[in-house]
Amino acid sequence: MNTKNNMCRLITDKVLLIAAFAAISLSVFQIWQGITADLSAPVFRPIHLSWILILVFFTLPLIKSQQSSFQYLFGRSLDLLCIIAITWASYHIVSFDYGDISFLMDGLTTLDQLSGLIIVVLLLEATRRTVGLVMVVIAVMFLLYAIFGDILPSNVASKGFSIEEIVRFHIYSTNGIYGAPLAIAAGVVFIFVLFGAFLQVSGAGKFFIDASFSIAGKYRGGPAKASVIASAALGSISGSAIANTVTTGALTIPMMKKLGYKPEQAAGIEAAASTGGQIMPPVMGAGAFVMAQFTGIPYSEILLVSIAPAILYFGCTLLYVHLMACKLGLKGMEITEKISVVLKNGWHFLLPLLLITSLLLMSYSPILVGIAGCVAILVAAMCRKHSRISIPVFIQGLKEGALLALPISVACGTAGIVVGVVGQTGIGLQFTQFLMALSGGYLWSVLGLIAVAAMILGMGLPVTAAYIVLSIMAVPSLTELGVGLLAAHMIVFWLSQTSNVTPPIALAAFAAAGIANCSPMKAAVQAFKLAQGFLIIPIMMAFSGLIWMEGENTEFVISIVLTIGLIIAVAGSIEGRLLTVLPLYSRVLLLLSAFSLLAPNHFINIAGLIIILMITFVNYKHSKASGDQQVQKS
Template sequence: MQQHDVAKEPVKLGGFDYLIGAIAVALTFFQIWHGLAAELSAPVFLPIHLSWVLVLVFMVKPSFRRSAPQPLYLFGRFLDLVFALFSVWAGFRLSQFDYDDLTFLLDGLGDVDLYTGTLLIVLLLEATRRTVGWVMSGIAILFLVYAMWGNVLPDSFASKGFDLQEIIRFHIFSTNGVFGAPLAISAGVVFVFVLFGALLQVTGAGQFFIDCAFAVAGRYRGGPAKASVLASAALGSISGSAIANTVTTGALTIPMMKKLGYKPEQAAGIEAAASTGGQIMPPVMGAGAFVMAQFTGLPYSEILLVSIAPAILYFFCTLLYVHLMACKLGLKGMDNVEKVAVVIKQGWHYLLPLVMITVLLLMAYSPVLVGLAGCLAIVVAAFSRRKTWVKFSALLEGLRDGALMILPISAACATAGIVVGVVGQTGIGLQFTQMLLALSGGYLWGAFILIALAAVVLGMGLPVTAAYIVLSVMAVPALNEFGLPVLTAHLIVFWLSQTSNVTPPIALAAFAGAGIAGASPMKSAVQAFKLAFGFFIIPLMMAYSGLLWREDETAFQFAVAIMATIGLIVAFACGVEGRMVNRLKPWTRILLIVIAVLMLIENPVLRLSALAVLALVALWDWKKGEPDRV
């Protein structure tokens, strides 16, 4: 469910369409059966899931492009078949492994199992390279090399140094590495919600949410851009991928924004910033949120509840920038916008599955069962009205897409498990924490900047979920040292991990939007970064205020934190853009920036005073001229 996490781009299957489709649908049925019956233990289920994923990866992502010379392409296809057969063998062997065997417990792995484990790691790294990119595989290889030869490094970075037997036993024949928490979450919870998103698309529910967004915001200034933000908020949390969301909603919203008067790079940046925000929007916040629940040991319902206010604030921030941009360009709203009541009347039944899964998640039901119930509910909803019936072939397409969309997620999570395993096996996390504390000078803001930079760098080559997993095992302990609660630390890292989609020089969601808009990728990334600055500001407020409502926090403290965050967003955005209702003079812009900085100081009196000054500035500016239409 980040950037590569759930790729909804059209999948080109070549000459193996029917075979791949059959294998993918079979995987979906296997996952549904296991989710309902839960008859397989994790040491049996996870190897089967992973081998199934690897087979599909080697079939969908060939060794050589079709444009390659025919002999080379055919050789590559033969090689892919060999890889697929090896994947089946490795999965079968691992699923049959007896962990209670005295020989294994006393003497370690036999030669066949040692070779099988080594082969599986090689196949996994190659599959990850094909689906996610060489950076993820390279990071995993780097960590494995450190695990084997860390003993030759200087003392401050040294580890024991483990032989191949110890590494394979730890990472393959235990729940600490490849088959650890990240893959377990991907194979269980994430799969069913990815399937839910796929079924939303094929049943027409996705289009309904887009229509609702245009009905709500289309008539106002910069209508298509504001509709893009609202539609991305609705669809992004379900699709689980910023890129997928950008491509899906952007195909409609970007051309309309350009037609209204937005520059191509602005249209691409708006869509990318809005789509990336879908990953932090409840009820389904992408794969990383479910991993967070596993890492923190907290129920997903608690993560969902504390994430509502920050998510709304992020979209408020994006909408404000979109509005200011529309004002500067002198744009108007859309004509002939459908009424909200009409759109709701036509597709209200599509809201029921979303309401149902939200309620069930808040009631702390099993996320796997909630996801499966949501899948059934969306199909029932589609067939509840004659005009929204879908063909059986469309449902099969949804089942197929659900399996194909999980491939990069499972591959990335399994590979991230290697990184998590090495951190636990070698203890490098402790050294990283000490280094981060030293470099930050003992200041939280210093550590925050370093973690944000690390998130951007990791995000240049990793999917969001993988970036969050890698960064959380290294950075969360450091944030805990500064006194931040576990959930707050994880949410800060989770939010910062989203920034790679919109941060130059490699901003994958912005680049996807640029392709649709026909704009410069780098200019689009700059616009997206400006529009998505909430990804940096709001985590900072999580650290320095009570923005995440805790049990020991009063309603007054929470309210002040919310108002301070709103004030910071308004003051900073208007100060940077040089506009409220009217164009602002330089001294007013400087004052607004100062007010924004004051909001970061955790002093209720100071914050309320700064808010009062901001209100006076806004009132004075409003009195000067005719207010713009929202």
């Protein structure tokens, strides 16, 4: 038995060593391709995906080592066969002669079809291992619809395609698996994930967390507010709400609990804040780059219009955190590092962020901007003695970047199946017609249905995949009702984020609950309450001019004011307090005023704002009076 266990450990060590070498090599290859762009899309994308799939089968075995030695060795043998099959099939696809268009008329050969089927099946298996079974089920359902669509009722029927036609469309073109979602994941997203990995290994992540505590730690509920600020700084760079939750939460959640927050409150705060990082410029996670590809709008423009909504979201979260601290009677941290000291030690870590923001706003290629950011963070780290990184740490960054990209590339490849089936069968138009009929043609109803669909999809899909699937199905419904193209995509993008904080399956909240040692469901409820901005702000995007357009500055400013009023009204009515406790009638008035801010009439909007201001002013007077009375008693 000991001999078999030793053999298992030896095999595991060897496999992990090979996987580390493959991960480092992938990062080097991606940087080389980003600089030279030597490989065409039909060559580069299959190479990238095959490399990703091989890493998945190396790092996520079919059978865990905790099982019996025989089962583990058997599982590893199957993994090796899968790796060999991926290598053979990908080589066949890369060497396929796309110049000879006879395959479009005569069809694919048996070997061509076999290669394509191997990639489809093993991509789905890799998706199961990295993302979960739900996304596999969704992709398989779409494939079955493409095959058997001709036997369905006429209102949902499609032509019905053969296996050869499906393989040809999804593998031997840039429309399916190797389509736009994978192109974004293999290009700009990978580079920015690598940039985030370098930020972490260089110590920049710790600098942003320390700076957040210096800025907000001394105020009421300090660690919670620091968590929000740190997540805003780190969230968009990490590329994952869950990764951000684990990274910052490991420090902030214990401190919040020590200050007096309940464990589920601490977990909810961290989850809501970390999820918000996905909508915070300059990087905004993978979905924003997909949006640029889908809309044809430059990323620099998407970045600009996202700044105000992102600030409003974090302002909303900070407001809830403050009200929660007031309810619990919490104070700030007694001892915090001076911000001047933190900046003195880590100001150089700000330079790479300033660089990539400037270059993105100047409309440089996002891939080259990401590579420049990677170089900049390494140069910045080497400029100061205390932050210099060694060769092993640099190599660790290359490895971590590749491994962090695995679930993103796999999810985007599988999402390409859904996008491809929608394009091949035309089901997107039918879904749009169904959504319009079900909603009665009202924007309110469509927004509600999209929000529900986003939450359901988010139970099994990563945020980026949920956005891709939802955007191709739901955006046409919004544009038909007069919502602009960019605003429609932004609404869907924001609503797709709710999956991380919405019960019954809230991935970021569940990750935070593990750190806080509390009930995942209670943490999810708290996170959903704190992340109200993900519902409030998309509503304002639809019903006001919150998405800035050139020449609409007045409407944009009005929309910001109305959104702030809406955030305060909803928070006060839910929490039952602003500066002090609110009576029931004030909470009811705030709720009614919130609805008035959504009216298309500015006079009604102004009336609602006046009521909110009056309630806030009266509440301030009461809080001041109660404070004076306490001072007199003491």
